Amino acid sequence: MRLYKSKKAVVSTISMLMILTACGSNKGTKIKDELPQAKPATGMAGDGNLKSIVNYIRVEAGLPALAAVMVHDGEVIELAADGLRSIEDNQNVTTEDKWHLGSLTKSMTSTLAARLVRKGEIQWSTTISDVYPEMIGMMKPEYEAVRLDELLSHTSGMRRSISNIDKYEYISSDINTQRQKMVEDALSLSPKMTKGQYLYSNLGYMVAGAMLEKVMGNTWETLITDNVFIPLNMKDSHFGAPDKQGTVMQPVGHVAKGGGWEAVKVSASNIADNPVVLGPAGTVHASLTDMGHYLIAHLAGAKNRHVPDFLTAQEFKKLHTPMENSHYALGWGVGENFLTHNGSNTMWLATIEISADKNTAIFVVTNAADLDKNDSTAARASKKLLHELMARSDAAFNH
Template identity: 25%
Template structure:
């Protein structure tokens, strides 16, 4: 359902932040989605975005990885608090003893002591590696658990942590993570627009200046066929998903309180206690982390929020204070200021 007032708000956002295009959607517990898009698929062209276009959602896809694990638990293929080494199936004697207390739940909440990312040399190798993703992931996981975890029990945001969860999914599903996400999450929810890697039609735009984590000044588009249009494909569980804005909103709707519209074969897609487990945070100041979400102070307008960027795109998802409504916003511009401004836009949409 296209919302004219939302579209006007997005057009003002575009003008203020100089983004090529932006999309947003609100979803309620009744499953009804209000949405709008504004802008062009490529900067300085007249090729306008449409509601069916897919957007790269970066690390916001981690919520999908967490939901996939929850679905495996409900199908008795996995279990909560499963030891990470057991889930990975790494051979005895090749796992450092200090991993004994770390679980998949810890990994999903970024408390397992997994370092943040692949080393730069490993990233370059991953782009060039043509082996099946599950083989690549197992090798990566085996190298990680051969050394001790880094300060386990403390929050440390990690893409690599979610890659380890994907390696566990590969073994337990048993099918590649990418296939399992479709079979257990996307298809049951009737989400047909999702895929992996940069979307083909709407192009992400790099910033002209990059100093460490800071990305500034509007830059050029990058076509989907370019290797640098996204992170290496093996990082799918950490955030290489693209999806149209309405499908994404419907996915986020499964986290809303009293949502009875997310069904699978006439039954709840996830049991209420499973959703609560996914959203139960581990609090370690200044961060309170749930599975694929950051939990906020109970007095905040957001109860849970997540942001993502592969440096060419920006994405934000949030649930309001009582989990009665959810919001998602995406733009094909990866500048730091755009990501910051998106949080304000998402809040404005929730409060409108």
């Protein structure tokens, strides 16, 4: 679930979530850490107490692990991580570990598109039929004039998802082939909404990513690495489950089970993530430091500043401005004076909030998700930590 909030309105949109089956008992494991006797004071950013706050909120919620990073005025001010990589092991998370971002990937795909528009490789007004002229007459006619920016703002009319999305890995091991077959299938489906109306769509991002691949002759993974990760010094940002070998050398995602949590490790039969074909909509993982670098760039843009050799203030404005009659921009939920987005592959929950007024940006993440519950433990703890971090920012910089 993705929640975009302002003082006047709350817009709730639900994306397609890939349900991946975990193996093990039906009970799940509960966190046995003891809650500290006293809740740590909120304090102020940079006082060295963030780890204690993260620990308290994590233990209170019973989460495997919880982490956060704060950026203010172009600098990483503080970061912390607490808990276990896997509830079944005793390896603690570190501030160098990598965390799955889920749909926070969407803003990165939109940022990639902005970079390619900047270079003149594609335009925001480029349509699906411009990139796939061979499919005119085969695709539903409603899609022929759908623009790149309409796909990235969830106003293309495209439905949320495509059924049996994991089928593409059986069609071919080549990701370009998988994504191009997905496009053929997607464009044969009738639109769910009229073009211009908002409907959160993973499928729209998948088609947009495939368009970028076709124009550039390279995979989305290579394009986003070369055009977003490398320029922003995001050295530890990659794709799929962070613990790729199932060795718990990185954090592992968890699902709720029987009042506890169950780790979902990578195995021969389970990639512990969304299918690779879904990449542009939600498969990136990154370190806290890398997310700090990413936040620095978008906070600068939100404050109408250039990021040299990356994007101008005007180019960021395109990414951060909601479409007409919508609270959603290009990969960002937009509230009163802030940008936000949540992301989950049903085993992790990550949240970004960027406040231009406060000159502060925050990333919060946990390696567990229970978003099918009416009162999600992971979402509640993430929100609590986000509020603590904003309060710490206010105390340090806005008093």
